[in-house]
Amino acid sequence: xxxxxxxxxxxxxxxxxxxxxxxxxxxxxxxxxxxxxxxxxxxxxxxxxxxxxxxxxxxxxxxxxxxxxxxxxxxxxxxxxxxxxxxxxxxxxxxxxxxxxxxxxxxxxxxxxxxxxxxxxxxxxxxxxxxxxxxxxxxxxxxxxxxxxxxxxxxxxxxxxxxxxxxxxxxxxxxxxxxxxxxxxxxxxxxxxxxxxxxxxxxxxxxxxxxxxxxxxxxxxxxxxxxxxxxxxxxxxxxxxxxxxxxxxxxxxxxxxxxxxxxxxxxxxxxxxxxxxxxxxxxxxxxxxxxxxxxxxxxxxxxxxxxxxxxxxxxxxxxxxxxxxxxxxxxxxxxxxxxxxxxxxxxxxxxxxxxxxxxxxxxxxxxxxxxxxxxxxxxxxxxxxxxxxxxxxxxxxxxxxxxxxxxxxxxxxxxxxxxxxxxxxxxxxxxxxxxxxxxxxxxxxxxxxxxxxxxxxxxxxxxxxxxxxxxxxxxxxxxxxxxxxxxxxxxxxxxxxxxxxxxxxxx
Numbered sequence: 116x117x118x119x120x121x122x123x124x125x126x127x128x129x130x131x132x133x134x135x136x137x138x139x140x141x142x143x144x145x146x147x148x149x150x151x152x153x154x155x156x157x158x159x160x161x162x163x164x165x166x167x168x169x170x171x172x173x174x175x176x177x178x179x180x181x182x183x184x185x186x187x188x189x190x191x192x193x194x195x196x197x198x199x200x201x202x203x204x205x206x207x208x209x210x211x212x213x214x215x216x217x218x219x220x221x222x223x224x225x226x227x228x229x230x231x232x233x234x235x236x237x238x239x240x241x242x243x244x245x246x247x248x249x250x251x252x253x254x255x256x257x258x259x260x261x262x263x264x265x266x267x268x269x270x271x272x273x274x275x276x277x278x279x280x281x282x283x284x285x286x287x288x289x290x291x292x293x294x295x296x297x298x299x300x301x302x303x304x305x306x307x308x309x310x311x312x313x314x315x316x317x318x319x320x321x322x323x324x325x326x327x328x329x330x331x332x333x334x335x336x337x338x339x340x341x342x343x344x345x346x347x348x349x350x351x352x353x354x355x356x357x358x359x360x361x362x363x364x365x366x367x368x369x370x371x372x373x374x375x376x377x378x379x380x381x382x383x384x385x386x387x388x389x390x391x392x393x394x395x396x397x398x399x400x401x402x403x404x405x406x407x408x409x410x411x412x413x414x415x416x417x418x419x420x421x422x423x424x425x426x427x428x429x430x431x432x433x434x435x436x437x438x439x440x441x442x443x444x445x446x447x448x449x450x451x452x453x454x455x456x457x458x459x460x461x462x463x464x465x466x467x468x469x470x471x472x473x474x475x476x477x478x479x480x481x482x483x484x485x486x487x488x489x490x491x492x493x494x495x496x497x498x499x500x501x502x503x504x505x506x507x508x509x510x511x512x513x514x515x516x517x518x519x520x521x522x523x524x525x526x527x528x529x530x531x532x533x534x535x536x537x538x539x540x541x542x543x544x545x546x547x548x549x550x551x552x553x554x555x556x557x558x559x560x561x562x563x564x565x566x567x568x569x570x571x572x573x574x575x576x577x578x579x580x581x582x583x584x585x586x587x588x589x590x591x592x593x594x595x596x597x598x599x600x601x602x603x604x605x606x607x608x609x610x611x612x613x614x615x616x617x618x619x620x621x622x
Contacts, residue, residue: 146315148331149173152491152512155484155552156184157297158194159322160491162544165308166316166331176308180319181488183307187300190216193240193291200292203284210274210281220292220299221282222275227295227407231423232384234414235407238268239383240291246377246388250370261386268383297549298361298406301326305402323547324409325360326402332356334452338547340366340394340435343622344477344558346510351396351433352543353450358429359402363409364394364548380413389413394435395420396546398450399427408432417442470561470568471598475621478509480578480590480614481607482553492582492610493518495525496557501573505529507564510557521581524589532564553612561596571597580610590614 145168153161308317316329336349365378377388395412399405412420434442496510588608605614
């Protein structure tokens, strides 16, 4: 109840930005798109876009999204010891009445376990735990350990009675309602927003899984699994209307054992981490289908994935294999936004008074995590030269122009030349493998705001943060960019928990 009470404060703390959107001709001309960002939602980030001609109703819809996320999470979360699912897990061989939502999710897991030939299984947690323990010891699990885990997975874990709306817990295996539970929650949250008067479209994006609903066509960027920064070029860009997009891959979560990376996505049939496919993006009319397929396609072979996708009408997908091969469904191209052809780059020789284009700077920072759902602070990541002249705004998060003044240092140096739009705060939504809450990486390529390479030498990087109803903080670090790699760990503060700079040769 305390969490739900806190969430209703959204009605008073709503902060938004009206941005350009692609909408149908029948859309109300006065309607605007209101955008807000949160951290620490289901362990990741949340972006909400609400299209309405009323800021007040947009605030009501935002609150409805947050309340619904909290409500469903309280039912199906395995991370909350007091959730309905966790309490049901403590029962054994007893038919227990369960909520319609928990019954539906358990039934969906039964259906997808069958449809995927066992590639999706709520008891995959058995094998995941084995690999996490192995990573802690830096020892690969033995075949005997894997066989024992597989045997535990292959049990029947529950029995459902649709007439009585009961679920009987049958095994002692650890269970996690992951795979597509996030997509299920996103759909329910989007439905809650769409039920609000004067709301005609909504986009809900939790950690890279997206639902687009209503009178809106939303551009969606698909992250490149081999990219290492938020402002790297996307792998593809789609236009999505009244569908869900889900991406699953091994590039953000997993285990490092003896220098080798192992995916967090496990094949419960073999006990081995998935590895042949490193990213799967699925577009489907139903969010649960999209989430289930995206996860399953990391486990199945491309041929098996094609057959499975064919059983779900209206579904398109794109796979990236570990060798970098791109595999698309027949209708994938119909979703793509045409991209203008780039001019052929002519490589020029590097001069002594020019930034070495073979080098780049990674700027890593982590937003401090507050208890419960928290609005993302305003952040500016920017560079000044040795004379303190502004050189490049690498990243800028803000809501309305009038709040830019809260980013004091950035505003004093950059507001006179600022064009009025965030330079890389996306108008498009981004679909990617689930990110960790609050962790971001942006990249400076050595160019100024006009796109020209700067001279080598000393520059200062600022990471500035101001939180609504919070504090103002700034981290500043001078660094010499002369072609010699260097890493610096920065001291965190109240708003930016940690940060680091990595000047390196491009991969």
